[in-house]
Amino acid sequence: MTSSSSPSSPALGVGLIGAGRMGSFHAATLAHRLPGVRLAAVADPVPGAARGLVDRLGAPAAAYTDIAAFLADPEVEAVVIATPARTHAELVVAAAGAGKAVYCEKPMAVTLAEADRAIGAARAAGVVLQVGFNRRYDAGFRAAHEKIVRGDIGTPHLLRSLTRDPKLADPAPIPPWTVFLETLIHDFDTLRHLNPGATVVEVFALADALVRPDFKERGLLDTALVTLRFDNGALATAEASFQAVYGYDVRGEVFGSAGMLTMGEVRRTHLTSYGPEGVGAECVGYDQDLFRDAYVAELADFADSVRTGRAPSVTGEDARAALAIALAAIESVRTGGPVRPAPAAETAAETAAGGHG
Amino acid sequence: MTSSSSPSSPALGVGLIGAGRMGSFHAATLAHRLPGVRLAAVADPVPGAARGLVDRLGAPAAAYTDIAAFLADPEVEAVVIATPARTHAELVVAAAGAGKAVYCEKPMAVTLAEADRAIGAARAAGVVLQVGFNRRYDAGFRAAHEKIVRGDIGTPHLLRSLTRDPKLADPAPIPPWTVFLETLIHDFDTLRHLNPGATVVEVFALADALVRPDFKERGLLDTALVTLRFDNGALATAEASFQAVYGYDVRGEVFGSAGMLTMGEVRRTHLTSYGPEGVGAECVGYDQDLFRDAYVAELADFADSVRTGRAPSVTGEDARAALAIALAAIESVRTGGPVRPAPAAETAAETAAGGHG
Amino acid sequence: MTSSSSPSSPALGVGLIGAGRMGSFHAATLAHRLPGVRLAAVADPVPGAARGLVDRLGAPAAAYTDIAAFLADPEVEAVVIATPARTHAELVVAAAGAGKAVYCEKPMAVTLAEADRAIGAARAAGVVLQVGFNRRYDAGFRAAHEKIVRGDIGTPHLLRSLTRDPKLADPAPIPPWTVFLETLIHDFDTLRHLNPGATVVEVFALADALVRPDFKERGLLDTALVTLRFDNGALATAEASFQAVYGYDVRGEVFGSAGMLTMGEVRRTHLTSYGPEGVGAECVGYDQDLFRDAYVAELADFADSVRTGRAPSVTGEDARAALAIALAAIESVRTGGPVRPAPAAETAAETAAGGHG
């Protein structure tokens, strides 16, 4: 025998806020799937929610209902925010204010002012701020980005990104404009990411309540089609539906001067069945099936960013840019015409500083 | 031996106008591929063109440079028009006026007035008028239509149709707006056909010269993205490029309340190759590869319509409706905002009659 | 007007023997699908069969019940044989003896002696003899052959070819060993064709009555798996079933030192459907769907061979070589061990000549 292992550097303590569906997945990742990372604490204002999650995971982590207490826990070196969208920006500001590195689920904010405050707070605190555009970490989308950056398909001319959720269980709690702010925000980021360096200068959106017309008067739109024009000439569509009966459908396409790339996989496995009805396969039913590895990879990347001090791969500015497109799309639906998105906030730091003053 | 075959009914004599690329294909179909049909004559104003085509085919057909003489030939019972787009409507009117059944390549017309005249002329003459939306005859698109009509995917919510031509050899002779009037006209018809009974009520178009920016000042747009809204709520995109380096790419997608259909095949054959570079296949390079069977089927259907007297499957009104969308798209590009297409001409007959008066 | 077309060379008169399923398809091809070819006559011993086929086609062709009279018809310059397999060789000998070029459906013969007589008769008469291995004319298989000849995948190491017919309607009239002599004979030819220049030196076969065990005692085997070793070291399998509930399934695979090729398409069209059950497509149900173009192409090639006098692309020797493998497979089933196929008949000409002496 050659003796027991010498300890390597201590694991990074990460705390999670929000013990819901996505939060539970992230908690399991932090507890079990990332070498050098440990789940230090979970916070959720719902009594028992954080405790229940910690117990289910069998993780030696603290459980909080009070966010301030959670943020004061010195074991929590970095924070993962997986709460409802409307609370994100405020929590980013609070976590950054407490000196914690922050990973925030998309959308980071639902107004540009909020986005600027969040970006400013992280900048002021000098902490990492990463946003949950997980598709960038998916193997296929990532390889597409690499090929595009390398010039394999020349200059992008026509792009497409779509998101179709598998079912619309209960539309009642869904806020208006969710299709733009929470669903298509992914596609807007994907389109920006796959047309690197270009800026969206025109947005035209059509949206309707086709899945649940009975919720239209409450403002719930469940189907949307958005057209974008970039400043390098590229034209793009982003498309969403809240209900694809066949499963969870996320695809992309980039057509360029020298080739095309398509991304997306609706098949659950590599099994194909042949019978009297024809040839077929089962579809992916759930985002956590399709993007399981991407969800893990983005937190691994976040942890690496925190440990090494390098800039995060997906920034608050990325979140703001996608939000600006989403807000332009909403404005387009309201006005019935094309809209130019708000420009990037070059002065985000000053704005936020001013907001603090 | 039981004696020689008794003659069946004599073959339908069809004359072709236009000995170009598409005309040559149709001529070969009429000469060799359709039982009960014969190529009776070819007309082309270019000296020697009609004669050369007839000789290459080895067909016992007359050759004309004068259209009037061609139309006066009693052997020509029906006419196939495959000339440049700007001449179509006038030729439909002339052929119908001569009492011939007419098959006209798309677009049947490039203005609504022209379209109405063509429709009116055929109606007044009581002759069949069929238009060359060949994709309706493609096995995959046809099966899609059948499934949609049967309700297999419920109500269409989101549709897509795209056309990418394989190369842009010489843009000089291409008229402005061709991308809408000659290319996307196919996609507008496809989208109408796959959302049966619905009418387009809003059109928003973006277009640019991305393949050949040097031709932009001449008005040549080679890349376009059009968004449509139908009166049943469905949202659609039509997308075109004049240059796909990988080949000829025509695809469709219809997403409905109860399922989705996708159409399109870029692979030339069922051969797949695996090597150090990965797995791959060759692409279709040419519309006459991809739609060969569809091009034959549409002329067979036309001949059947002429022989039996039944209404044609693709009508002048279909051509007019697709044209109205194309014209709205052009107007949208000009104005920068959404446009409502001209309504269907309920009074097309009267208008045309009036035009005759 | 520039006058009527001058006649090109007169069309090649081709006569068909056998008005069954395959014969009817070939008759339609000869009557309507091949420029420069005409259906001159049809012969079938069943009263009314030839006449009925000619009438259905509306072709100006003679109809015979007597083969000798048919072969004496001077309008018949070339003969297509599409009768039951056991009659093929005899008809080849008769047609060649009458000085006609011959296309014979596979298998050209069911014994090596028959094969040698057929080859010898064609050689003695100096007429073209082509055999119906239609897969060589399929676009995918043909492209595979071209790539292999060009060296794209290096030296073949492992090959596979399979045939699964869509249904087993009535096994009663099927002769024993059909699975080898009529079904797998295609695969044996494919494997030879895709391993160019190599010779099969060992055959091991397993076969059983799995679809219809009740017919096993009559000698009907409906499922077979054959292993081949070539003299260049390549190993291969040929696989057949008389009943694939999902449709007609023909596929191939060639794995070589520098890459792999796969061939085969079970999908009927490019339409894909997505629904609660998953993603799927309809399958090809029928050989005349899958190989329609190949069936036409092989007769076009035959006609070209007859007109130009060049050697046919698929020869009597090819038929004999595939038959030798099939006979070795039958012997392997009988003996339970591997069998070396009979060598190619270098002396086929002499043998046949001797048979004539």
Added chain:
Amino acid sequence: MTSSSSPSSPALGVGLIGAGRMGSFHAATLAHRLPGVRLAAVADPVPGAARGLVDRLGAPAAAYTDIAAFLADPEVEAVVIATPARTHAELVVAAAGAGKAVYCEKPMAVTLAEADRAIGAARAAGVVLQVGFNRRYDAGFRAAHEKIVRGDIGTPHLLRSLTRDPKLADPAPIPPWTVFLETLIHDFDTLRHLNPGATVVEVFALADALVRPDFKERGLLDTALVTLRFDNGALATAEASFQAVYGYDVRGEVFGSAGMLTMGEVRRTHLTSYGPEGVGAECVGYDQDLFRDAYVAELADFADSVRTGRAPSVTGEDARAALAIALAAIESVRTGGPVRPAPAAETAAETAAGGHG
């Protein structure tokens, strides 16, 4: 705050023997990927190998060069064996003798006597013995098995399983018969698993040195094709090559009386590229890419079996049955004819008991 988490049951301590390529993967799984499991120790006779692996993983595990000391470590409750194949059975016997649950990489043994000793030792010790047929844990193959058990494709008639490794770096250290004992052993297990309840009664094998003919005289065969007959009539092929230039290729096919299933995925991601050369995708290059999730799942299943005391999912008897087929294939190559595999050892317990006596 609601206090720190109460400890759940202590993690299962698992020790690994063999710090090579596969062992390193399993060690990372045990250290980081399985809730409720910890890597307790690593043993490898090569000085520094175990220590290096432990250090790379940053795991608090002991490192041993002496197996006996490793087996005496009370922290090691279960053992994962990932050493060269020839050492497996002996290590199973030793680990079982030390009262440890055992997971052994395939092949568990290379002779039937060894296999019986290993099975007998585990039985005598009353410990779990699981074998590393990881494909059973792959999502596609697992779903295939479920469908077959459920009867979705009726009775299997024709099966196929193949393994092609991506490259043959240095054939020098590869023992003769490896293609059967270490590669095709996977396929033999897959074929047994996908034809549940049936027994292989006949084996015919062809094998050659086609990738590296220069190693043939040393007995190294790198290409093999094996035909099997099962007692339920099903016919099967297993096929292997040591060098697929396009990547790692594992596929399966089961054709039954009521349908067909195919399994296998050569594409690395869902990204597809289109360019002047055609359409293509990158291939999987490495088994640990293709079967990453399956490798994790099998150890999770092993841990569950150890913790709950239930029988393992893949047993020593499964290993023995696949070995019997491999040995029959070797015998077939030696004799040139078909071979009947040794029957299952109903008396394995007694044999092993006798061996202990």
